[in-house]
Amino acid sequence: MFNPKETDERKYLDKVLEKLAAALEKIEQKITDYSGEILEIKRYMYENLSQLDSAEKAANRIAVNENINSGERAVTERTKLQKLIQSPYFGRIDFADGNDLKEQSFYIGVHGFSDSHAADNIIFDWRSPVSSMFYDFETGPAFYEAPIGKIEGTLVLKRQYRIRQSEMEYMIESSLNIGDEILQKELSQNSDDKMKNIVATIQREQNAIIRNEAAKVLIIQGAAGSGKTSIALHRVAFLLYRYKETLTSNNILIISPNKVFGSYISNVLPELGEENILEMSFEDITASMIGKKYKYQTFFQQVESLLDDESPEAIARIKFKSTNNFVEQLQSYLEYAGDKYFEPVNLDFGVLSVSKEDLLLRYYAYKRLPIKKRLEKIADDLIAKCRRDAKLARQIKGSILKLFKFSDAVLLYKNFYRHIKREDLFQFISKNTFEFCDVFPFVYTKMYFDGTGQDYKEIQHLLVDEMQDYTPVQYAVLAKLFSCKMTILGDSNQSVNPYSSSAVEKIQPYFAGCDFMELHKSYRSTIEITDFAQKIQENKKLIPIERHGDKPSITVCNTENEQFNKIQNVINQFKQSGYTSLGIICKSQKQADQLYKKAGAVYDDISLLDFNSNEFKEGIIISSVHMSKGLEFDQVIIPDASDDCYKTQLDRSLLYIACTRAMHKLDLTCYGKKTKFI
Numbered sequence: 001m002f003n004p005k006e007t008d009e010r011k012y013l014d015k016v017l018e019k020l021a022a023a024l025e026k027i028e029q030k031i032t033d034y035s036g037e038i039l040e041i042k043r044y045m046y047e048n049l050s051q052l053d054s055a056e057k058a059a060n061r062i063a064v065n066e067n068i069n070s071g072e073r074a075v076t077e078r079t080k081l082q083k084l085i086q087s088p089y090f091g092r093i094d095f096a097d098g099n100d101l102k103e104q105s106f107y108i109g110v111h112g113f114s115d116s117h118a119a120d121n122i123i124f125d126w127r128s129p130v131s132s133m134f135y136d137f138e139t140g141p142a143f144y145e146a147p148i149g150k151i152e153g154t155l156v157l158k159r160q161y162r163i164r165q166s167e168m169e170y171m172i173e174s175s176l177n178i179g180d181e182i183l184q185k186e187l188s189q190n191s192d193d194k195m196k197n198i199v200a201t202i203q204r205e206q207n208a209i210i211r212n213e214a215a216k217v218l219i220i221q222g223a224a225g226s227g228k229t230s231i232a233l234h235r236v237a238f239l240l241y242r243y244k245e246t247l248t249s250n251n252i253l254i255i256s257p258n259k260v261f262g263s264y265i266s267n268v269l270p271e272l273g274e275e276n277i278l279e280m281s282f283e284d285i286t287a288s289m290i291g292k293k294y295k296y297q298t299f300f301q302q303v304e305s306l307l308d309d310e311s312p313e314a315i316a317r318i319k320f321k322s323t324n325n326f327v328e329q330l331q332s333y334l335e336y337a338g339d340k341y342f343e344p345v346n347l348d349f350g351v352l353s354v355s356k357e358d359l360l361l362r363y364y365a366y367k368r369l370p371i372k373k374r375l376e377k378i379a380d381d382l383i384a385k386c387r388r389d390a391k392l393a394r395q396i397k398g399s400i401l402k403l404f405k406f407s408d409a410v411l412l413y414k415n416f417y418r419h420i421k422r423e424d425l426f427q428f429i430s431k432n433t434f435e436f437c438d439v440f441p442f443v444y445t446k447m448y449f450d451g452t453g454q455d456y457k458e459i460q461h462l463l464v465d466e467m468q469d470y471t472p473v474q475y476a477v478l479a480k481l482f483s484c485k486m487t488i489l490g491d492s493n494q495s496v497n498p499y500s501s502s503a504v505e506k507i508q509p510y511f512a513g514c515d516f517m518e519l520h521k522s523y524r525s526t527i528e529i530t531d532f533a534q535k536i537q538e539n540k541k542l543i544p545i546e547r548h549g550d551k552p553s554i555t556v557c558n559t560e561n562e563q564f565n566k567i568q569n570v571i572n573q574f575k576q577s578g579y580t581s582l583g584i585i586c587k588s589q590k591q592a593d594q595l596y597k598k599a600g601a602v603y604d605d606i607s608l609l610d611f612n613s614n615e616f617k618e619g620i621i622i623s624s625v626h627m628s629k630g631l632e633f634d635q636v637i638i639p640d641a642s643d644d645c646y647k648t649q650l651d652r653s654l655l656y657i658a659c660t661r662a663m664h665k666l667d668l669t670c671y672g673k674k675t676k677f678i
């Protein structure tokens with residue numbers, strides 16, 4: 001079909017809406033039928049229970065389950081149709097296939113839709129092969145990868161629509177890249193309490209990441225606000241569509257910084273018609289590996305303690321354990337320990353004796369196993385020879401375990417520092433409590449000594465967000481735990497702990513043959529806010545999107561009270577504005593807690609985010625920089641932007657992160673001298 005004009009498009013939209021309404025009616029009927037059927041079978045079983053034999057009961061149960069499954073599928077279908085009725089499609093391309101030169105129109109939406117009476121799709125899913133041309137090409141020569149191979153031809157027309165509540169608000173002819181006009185309109189909107197899908201305005205370089213099927217491990221470095229997290233979630237939706245026969249949401253795991261971030265991103269996949277995926281933090285993964293006997297400082301606590309007191313010794317310990325060289329040293333030590341610390345002796349258990357040479361041979365035969373497993377295997381082999389004598393079995397096991405110099409992974413780990421003659425680099429914070437910088441080196445050692453004790457075989461794709469906050473040894477642990485495909489994303493400019501941050505070069509060595517892609521365009525903030533943030537910490541590659549707003553304001557006050565009055569003024573102005581979210585971002589959690597106490601006495605509609613918070617809420621939020629990572633607000637206030645508060649390398653990085661959370665408006669306040677970074 002070919003609709004040359006807007007009136008034709010409106011008529012066409014009405015036709016599509018009619019078809020969608022008819023399909024919805026049909027599916028509603030099906031849902032009613034399924035639930036009627038379930039009730040009917042259950043009633044029949046209840047009334048005739050005593051007469052039914054077990055085969056009949058089983059057959060009825062199977063029938064109930066089948067109806068439930070079909071009913072659930074129909075409900076999912078109904079949700080998709082209801083969404084499509086609100087906004088059936090956002091794009092159209094007319095493509096002339098190079099072979100038959102026949103022009104065909106493809107309407108593209110969040111979900112696909114086909115009329116049961118017609119052979120052709122009425123709406124194409126944005127993830128379908130043909131839809132890729134909408135994102136990849138301007139009018140002119142174009143191609144797409146179909147299941148049968150590459151299809152080349154000419155893109156004759158490209159159009160964008162904004163349809164809301166079944167009404168077309170506007171349509172735009174876009175011969176060029178996906179209409180800047182529509183993108184501008186999308187970006188200038190107010191923030192939502194949850195991240196939203198961006199299918200209508202995905203940019204070409206973003207589409208290349210979403211549809212990259214070749215990479216086993218894909219590392220994405222992107223500037224603040226370049227859409228990394230959005231793109232990673234759209235990539236998951238794409239992979240679930242592309243590999244729907246073999247991949248389900250249960251096969252995907254996301255490693256995210258905290259629960260608030262998890263709640264913030266939790267809408268995107270359901271909006272795209274997919275189920276949410278399992279989310280864990282790095283610490284969730286390791287908690288069970290460390291065991292109950294030992295406690296540990298969290299990453300959040302480490303950063304907070306650095307904000308309290310930048311002890312040069314603590315920084316030295318963190319820095320030392322954040323290099324690739326450290327992982328290599330630890331690995332060589334473990335190999336050395338595996339070889340040298342097994343000290344066999346001739347053993348005589350009366351009914352059974354074994355020479356040290358024999359023990360050594362057995363130890364080497366199990367080389368691919370963790371040390372403790374090797375010892376247990378040797379013991380099991382010997383025990384198998386002595387006919388169920390429980391006492392002797394215990395004796396053998398005890399003697400074999402003692403042949404290794406260290407009885408547990410903690411002792412083996414501590415000895416590493418003795419081995420490299422740097423005992424100053426290890427200390428417990430308090431009894432049996434690891435510093436955060438020791439958590440993953442210890443886990444790595446424990447994996448070598450005890451094994452992983454974890455099984456992530458069902459995970460086929462792992463997503464790691466905020467990659468810059470994880471150290472090489474954390475990646476070494478990940479590489480041992482997961483052998484699946486991965487998407488790893490982050491921004492080396494946004495580290496909450498620059499002493500331990502990882503750029504791409506530090507991550508690559510753990511994932512042989514990984515691919516690397518970069519996103520330079522930044523979409524979140526106005527050009528004024530981006531320019532301001534760039535002065536704090538420059539990212540030479542960043543390209544801001546051309547969108548204007550107020551210049552960030554800096555108010556220097558004489559007293560703390562004066563500053564608090566200023567903050568109140570800004571809050572009151574925000575309440576009069578049309579904006580929906582205001583983030584008041586403090587350097588540390590302690591400062592956030594204090595401000596919340598003060599502001600909470602004046603306002604009853606302010607929420608505090610801390611590491612125990614579970615969700616992201618709309619409205620006015622007080623947060624530390626660390627907790628605000630990955631989030632965004634219409635407006636941001638940064639209190640205490642003084643020279644006293646923001647002075648170190650870590651502070652600079654935190655200030656940058658705080659500023660880049662603002663979409664439309666940014667205000668900084670301080671009392672005393674303002675920070676040298678602004």
Ligand SMILES: Nc1ncnc2c1ncn2[C@@H]1O[C@H](COP(=O)(O)OP(=O)(O)OP(=O)(O)O)[C@@H](O)[C@H]1O
Pocket residue numbers: 183186187196198201202203206222223224225226227228229230231491494523524629630631632660
């Ligand atoms: N193609 C696009 N169309 C519309 N909006 C976009 C597009 N790309 C990104 N955005 C918007 O830009 C903002 C930033 O996106 P996102 O949070 O995914 O970026 P990020 O790179 O993960 O940010 P950061 O690292 O700073 O937390 C979001 O509001 C997102 O909707």
